[in-house]
Amino acid sequence: MTYSERHMPGLLSGLIAVARRDLLLAWKRPGDVLNPLFFFAMVCTLFPLAVGPSADQLTFSGPGVLWVAALLAMLISLNSLFISDFDDGSLEQLLVSPQPLPLVGLGKTISHWLTSGLPLVLVSPIVAITYRMPGDVVIVLMMTLTLGTISLSLLGSIGAALTVGLHRGTALLSLLILPLSMPVLIIGANTVSLAAGNETYSAGIWALAAYAVGTLSLAPYATAAALRISNE
Amino acid sequence: MTSQLSAENLTLFRGDRCLFRGVSFALNSGELLILEGSNGSGKTSLMRAIVGMLDLEKGAVSWNGMPVAEQRQVFHGALVWTAHRVGLKADLTLVENLRFEAALRPQGSDGLETVLERLEISRLKPLPLRSLSAGQQRRVALARMLLADVPLWLMDEPFTNLDREGRALVMQLVKEHLDKGGMCVMAAHQDVEIDAPVKKVILQ
Numbered sequence: 001m002t003y004s005e006r007h008m009p010g011l012l013s014g015l016i017a018v019a020r021r022d023l024l025l026a027w028k029r030p031g032d033v034l035n036p037l038f039f040f041a042m043v044c045t046l047f048p049l050a051v052g053p054s055a056d057q058l059t060f061s062g063p064g065v066l067w068v069a070a071l072l073a074m075l076i077s078l079n080s081l082f083i084s085d086f087d088d089g090s091l092e093q094l095l096v097s098p099q100p101l102p103l104v105g106l107g108k109t110i111s112h113w114l115t116s117g118l119p120l121v122l123v124s125p126i127v128a129i130t131y132r133m134p135g136d137v138v139i140v141l142m143m144t145l146t147l148g149t150i151s152l153s154l155l156g157s158i159g160a161a162l163t164v165g166l167h168r169g170t171a172l173l174s175l176l177i178l179p180l181s182m183p184v185l186i187i188g189a190n191t192v193s194l195a196a197g198n199e200t201y202s203a204g205i206w207a208l209a210a211y212a213v214g215t216l217s218l219a220p221y222a223t224a225a226a227l228r229i230s231n232e
Numbered sequence: 233m234t235s236q237l238s239a240e241n242l243t244l245f246r247g248d249r250c251l252f253r254g255v256s257f258a259l260n261s262g263e264l265l266i267l268e269g270s271n272g273s274g275k276t277s278l279m280r281a282i283v284g285m286l287d288l289e290k291g292a293v294s295w296n297g298m299p300v301a302e303q304r305q306v307f308h309g310a311l312v313w314t315a316h317r318v319g320l321k322a323d324l325t326l327v328e329n330l331r332f333e334a335a336l337r338p339q340g341s342d343g344l345e346t347v348l349e350r351l352e353i354s355r356l357k358p359l360p361l362r363s364l365s366a367g368q369q370r371r372v373a374l375a376r377m378l379l380a381d382v383p384l385w386l387m388d389e390p391f392t393n394l395d396r397e398g399r400a401l402v403m404q405l406v407k408e409h410l411d412k413g414g415m416c417v418m419a420a421h422q423d424v425e426i427d428a429p430v431k432k433v434i435l436q
Contacts, residue, residue, distance in 0.1 A: 008309055008338050017335035021321070021328075028323045089317025096283045097336040098309030231285055 014099025018107030019114075026115040032080060033115045036073040040120055043069040044127040055132055062131030063141070063192035070120050070145055071152065071185050075174055077116040078156035081108060082164040082227070091164070095231055102220035105227060109157040109220070117149030133196065140195040140205075144188040147208035154212075154219035155180045161226035184211060234261040235296055235310065235383045237282075237415060242291035244274070244281055251277050252435055255291070259417065261383065262410050264428055267419040269435030275419035276316060278435065279388055282417065283313055309337060311384040316392075318373040322362040326353065326372050329361060333376045340381035347378045351401070366393040378405065385409060385416040 026033050047065045048058055085091035085108075094104050121142055128138045159177040166172065191204025238258040244251045251274035259265045267275045280286045282293050284300055284307070293300045295307045320329045330344060348354035351371045356364060361372065370393050377385055385406070391399045403426055406416050410428045418424065 009335055013335045017332050021324070021332045024328065025321060025323055084321075088322060089315055089319035090321060092285065092315060092317075093313070093319035093333075094336075095285060096308050096311065096313050098305050099336055100305070228285075232287065 008098065011100065011103065014097065015103040015107035015110075018094070018104050019111040022108055022111035023114065026111070032077075033119065036077040036116050037119050037123060039076055040069050040073040041123060041127060043072070045130060048130060058131045059133070059196060062128065062133055063196060064189045066124060066127060066131070066141065067145075067148075067185055067189040067192070070124070070149065071181060073120060074116060074149060074152040074156065075177070077112070078153075078160050078177075079170050079173060081112055081157060081160040082230075083160075086164045086230075091227070092231055095227065101224035101227060105157060105161065105223040106220045109153050109223070112157070113150055113153040117146075117153050120149060121145045137192065137195045140201060141192050143205055144191050144208055147205070147212045148184045148188045150212045151184050151208070151215045152177075152181055154215040158219055158222045158226055161223045161230060163230075164227070165230035184208065187211075234413065235415065236260050236294075237265075237384060237417070238294045238297075239282065240291050240294070242278070242281060242293070243289045244277055244286060245289045246277070255433055255435075257431060257433055259415050259431060261413045261415055262429060263415055263431060264406065264410060264424075264426060265415070265417045265431045265433065266424055267417065267433050267435065268421070270421065273435040275421075275435060276388055278433070279313070279315075279386055279417065279419055283308075283311065283386060310382050311386060312337070312377045312380045312382050313386040314373050314377055314388060314390060316388050318369045320361055320369065320372060320376075323360055325358060325360055326364075326375075327357050329372065330375060330379060334379060338381045339379055342378065344379065347375050350378070351375055367395060367398060370394055371398065374402065374405065383414045385414060387416065387418045389419055389421070391420065391422065 044066060047061070051057055051061065082091060085094070095101065097104070124141055124145055125138045128141055133141065155177050156173075159173045162176065163173045187204050187207050191201045191208070194201040194204065236258065240256055242255040243253045255278065257265060267278055269275050277286060281288055284293070284304060295303065295310065300307045324332070326348075327344065345354065348357065351374055353368060353371050353375065356368060361369060364372070370390075374390075390402050394402065403424070406418070407426055407428060409416060424430075
């Protein structure tokens with residue numbers, strides 16, 4: 001019997017398999033998905049209690065609070081991106097599989113976004129109501145959060161890959177990716193504020209989209225390199 | 233087609249400590265390479281260096297005459313590595329785990345049922361891996377090996393947690409793999425008896 005490469009799985013099969021497996025795992029352990037979501041909802045609902053319920057103040061601070069809470073919720077969820085795979089040895093199995101590592105990492109990041117970024121986007125309108133945000137601003141909020149969380153998931157995957165070998169790398173992970181995620185926070189929150197003030201805001205959306213495309217094209221390679229370093 | 237795995241003068245440092253120096257071997261189709269050495273002598277590190285996870289200080293591993301570093305994907309498509317940790321997800325069932333593995337590398341003609349039957353784990357199919365014993369999880373890792381259609385098997389202490397029948401089964405499977413023209417690298421600290429060409433690397 002001979003061995004050949006004729007039935008080698010295709011390039012994307014690794015990405016799809018990894019994303020599907022992680023979604024299945026998230027389905028079996030819903031707590032990991034719900035934790036950041038609860039955190040987001042809690043911060044957003046506690047804030048009005050602390051600063052007072054006046055309408056002016058809430059409309060003024062709403063975009064900023066929602067965006068900071070979303071950023072922190074993403075950070076919380078990022079920590080576990082590679083940890084369990086590292087601990088049970090399936091990460092090293094992925095490293096020696098014939099699948100290209102950037103695509104494998106991207107598969108994990110896609111499933112991370114679907115289980116942490118997307119739920120935040122979907123919950124945000126409910127939270128935004130408590131800040132008396134009008135409907136058209138809520139749509140802008142959802143658009144900026146969608147683009148922003150995509151960037152944050154991708155940037156975070158680099159940090160998570162770098163810190164996976166160090167136990168308790170949470171603080172380091174935040175330090176590493178906060179500077180890179182500042183533009184997302186600033187542009188995202190300001191775009192929503194502009195929309196709330198009836199000013200033109202499309203530039204912010206474009207800038208966030210450009211940032212997301214940039215991270216999408218570069219982050220998988222950085223993540224792959226970081227994973228190799230962490231597994232030495 | 234025959235394959236060849238060779239290593240030339242491998243030297244590995246971890247920090248200031250030299251784990252091994254000047255390790256060379258050449259392994260052909262149908263041969264078994266045993267890495268021998270006491271605990272902490274660097275067997276696992278050597279295996280990780282062979283699969284390309286550790287950067288060597290000196291030397292290179294070649295697959296079919298070409299350095300592995302230049303053809304990582306081809307080389308990884310030709311091997312399965314049963315590491316010290318089984319590398320399977322505890323929350324997924326045996327079948328879910330093996331389906332995932334099947335999407336990663338070339339698969340042989342043996343069906344899942346046949347392989348599970350062979351390893352005597354088919355009745356564990358609906359259970360999450362978490363509820364399996366350590367030895368049973370080892371058998372699932374063996375199933376990953378059997379399902380893949382690759383010439384090179386790397387096994388790090390394959391007898392850990394296995395019962396007497398399990399150990400005999402491993403040797404039987406290795407023998408069949410070698411007879412098919414495969415090759416196997418095995419780290420073991422007990423004597424391995426097999427009716428096949430054996431080479432040894434002894435680590436101090």
